[in-house]
Amino acid sequence: xxxxxxxxxxxxxxxxxxxxxxxxxxxxxxxxxxxxxxxxxxxxxxxxxxxxxxxxxxxxxxxxxxxxxxxxxxxxxxxxxxxxxxxxxxxxxxxxxxxxxxxxxxxxxxx
Numbered sequence: 533x534x535x536x537x538x539x540x541x542x543x544x545x546x547x548x549x550x551x552x553x554x555x556x557x558x559x560x561x562x563x564x565x566x567x568x569x570x571x572x573x574x575x576x577x578x579x580x581x582x583x584x585x586x587x588x589x590x591x592x593x594x595x596x597x598x599x600x601x602x603x604x605x606x607x608x609x610x611x612x613x614x615x616x617x618x619x620x621x622x623x624x625x626x627x628x629x630x631x632x633x634x635x636x637x638x639x640x641x642x643x
Contacts, residue, residue, distance in 0.1 A: 533604040534594055542595045551599050558592030564587040
């Protein structure tokens with residue numbers, strides 16, 4: 533998931549500033565993303581600023597992944613399980629089978 537250059541950069545940040553500070557910064561970045569999402573919900577979308585906060589949050593998440601040595605395989609596996617659960621949840625909400633839901637989702641790509 534992380535490229536060698538990214539791993540080196542995040543390691544340099546942790547060594548230079550300390551892991552605890554980098555974790556605090558990651559938390560702050562997630563809060564700033566939350567704030568931009570709330571602004572968008574209120575009709576005050578600033579797409580450039582939202583994009584910037586998404587990137588800052590992703591960088592913070594990548595640093596957390598590296599600090600806690602969470603493997604790519606663990607991330608991929610958990611993501612698949614969570615997406616499968618979302619499929620089941622949407623299917624239940626629409627009162628359809630998962631097969632019907634998948635066909636419907638494929639039709640959305642044509643829109």
